[in-house]
Amino acid sequence: MPKKPKKTFQTLKGTYDVLPQDQKYWEKIKAVLKNLSLHYGFSRIDTPVIEYADLYTSSVGEATDVVQKQMYIFKTKGKDTVALRPEGTAGIARAYIEHGMINLPQPVKLYYIGPMFRYEQPQAGRFRQFYQAGFEVIGDKDASYDAQVINLFIKICYGIGLKNLSVKINSIGCKQCRSGYRSQLLRYYRSRIKGLCSDCKKRVKINPLRLLDCKEEKCQPAKINAPNIIDSLCKECHDHFKLVLEFLDELEIPYCLDQFLVRGFDYYTKTVFEVFLEDEHIEGGSEKTHKRSSLAIGGGGRYDYLIKMLGGKDVSAVGAALGIERVLDAMKQQNARVSDLQKSQVFLVQVGELGKKKSMKLFDELSSAGIYAMEAFGRNSISSQLKIADRMGAKISLITGQKEAIDGDVILRDMETGAQEIIPVEKIVKVVKERLKK
Ligand code: AMP
Numbered sequence: 001m002p003k004k005p006k007k008t009f010q011t012l013k014g015t016y017d018v019l020p021q022d023q024k025y026w027e028k029i030k031a032v033l034k035n036l037s038l039h040y041g042f043s044r045i046d047t048p049v050i051e052y053a054d055l056y057t058s059s060v061g062e063a064t065d066v067v068q069k070q071m072y073i074f075k076t077k078g079k080d081t082v083a084l085r086p087e088g089t090a091g092i093a094r095a096y097i098e099h100g101m102i103n104l105p106q107p108v109k110l111y112y113i114g115p116m117f118r119y120e121q122p123q124a125g126r127f128r129q130f131y132q133a134g135f136e137v138i139g140d141k142d143a144s145y146d147a148q149v150i151n152l153f154i155k156i157c158y159g160i161g162l163k164n165l166s167v168k169i170n171s172i173g174c175k176q177c178r179s180g181y182r183s184q185l186l187r188y189y190r191s192r193i194k195g196l197c198s199d200c201k202k203r204v205k206i207n208p209l210r211l212l213d214c215k216e217e218k219c220q221p222a223k224i225n226a227p228n229i230i231d232s233l234c235k236e237c238h239d240h241f242k243l244v245l246e247f248l249d250e251l252e253i254p255y256c257l258d259q260f261l262v263r264g265f266d267y268y269t270k271t272v273f274e275v276f277l278e279d280e281h282i283e284g285g286s287e288k289t290h291k292r293s294s295l296a297i298g299g300g301g302r303y304d305y306l307i308k309m310l311g312g313k314d315v316s317a318v319g320a321a322l323g324i325e326r327v328l329d330a331m332k333q334q335n336a337r338v339s340d341l342q343k344s345q346v347f348l349v350q351v352g353e354l355g356k357k358k359s360m361k362l363f364d365e366l367s368s369a370g371i372y373a374m375e376a377f378g379r380n381s382i383s384s385q386l387k388i389a390d391r392m393g394a395k396i397s398l399i400t401g402q403k404e405a406i407d408g409d410v411i412l413r414d415m416e417t418g419a420q421e422i423i424p425v426e427k428i429v430k431v432v433k434e435r436l437k438k
Pocket of ligand 1 (some may be wrong): 382
């Protein structure tokens with residue numbers, strides 16, 4: 001006898017089930033993502049959710065929160081140190097190198113959707129297993145691709161039905177201009193360290209750029225007057241950024257410059273951006289349902305050194321990722337239009353052994369004709385089956401009892417009026433199709 005479990009199981013903290021009632025949102029997101037990505041020349045890629053942990057330490061960065069605090073990392077029985085992927089870009093860069101994609105016509109454009117894992121404190125819009133959809137353009141440094149990635153991001157959001165998006169954009173330069181800026185920033189912060197939060201005190205030592213995106217109240221006065229990185233850009237980075245903005249203007253994508261936007265990962269160079277939902281006016285909502293969202297629904301940027309850092313050639317790239325949970329939440333809040341998944345309208349009712357056999361056969365015939373049917377083959381009484389049909393919203397029930405099975409008939413019951421008629425089984429598919437059209 002199996003032992004009775006001591007407790008009932010629940011999802012792990014920060015994880016969740018995607019229940020049937022939410023699938024229609026997911027289907028819409030996936031359909032729009034696939035359709036638009038293909039239009040823009042992106043091919044789908046799926047990489048494993050588990051990789052060598054070093055992949056992330058050497059790309060996302062040793063000193064980042066994601067690697068330091070949030071990575072699910074463990075040793076396998078074979079003594080490999082592996083991690084559940086905290087983000088998608090590093091795995092795709094690894095795949096680009098591993099599969100010699102440099103030999104394909106460049107740039108290589110890839111898109112993905114899948115779960116990511118970060119050991120964060122769960123709260124609204126923050127999970128430990130969450131989903132991202134993203135796209136990467138690997139193999140070209142042209143500023144038009146930065147704009148194309150932002151454009152595709154926005155198009156996908158609008159395609160899904162979101163409104164009121166705003167793009168924040170910045171350039172964090174290249175190695176050269178960034179090192180000068182870092183020294184300048186450190187000089188500026190030297191006399192202000194005392195007033196900073198404990199995280200920023202650490203950032204001064206390990207990741208000074210992240211001082212700029214601290215959200216703590218006490219760090220704001222210092223932040224506000226910090227030197228602007230744009231003023232430190234070298235000519236190449238400056239011109240690149242100018243071009244990105246000009247392309248966005250041409251594409252009529254509104255944006256605002258944000259000198260404090262640096263993004264969390266080490267691999268970023270030049271353009272970085274994030275997309276937010278502006279004031280959320282919820283249709284038909286009251287004052288209470290009008291709120292400002294401060295969480296980004298996604299973001300991205302250029303990562304010109306990543307492929308080389310991972311052992312590949314000197315190849316430039318740019319990409320972005322959007323957080324599916326936040327997009328889905330926004331779809332609900334903004335009443336985005338989603339159609340219900342195809343719902344079945346036909347219910348098969350059977351009585352007796354022969355009735356069940358014929359009914360099972362009919363189920364297959366309907367399915368081959370493209371008609372989804374519902375059933376409760378485990379039930380025997382007509383009334384309980386009809387009750388279920390009613391609860392499931394069936395328009396028609398097809399009843400096969402012992403007599404109908406022998407005579408080669410089916411009883412068609414209109415669930416709204418209760419009217420019943422006997423139809424020869426060989427005509428039933430045609431009749432059902434006609435009735436469903438009405
Ligand atoms: P990042 O990879 O940190 O740049 O995040 C890109 C997007 O993924 C964010 O803007 C969020 O929409 C989403 N995201 C990041 N972390 C989480 C999380 N823990 N839970 C849910 N969504 C997340």
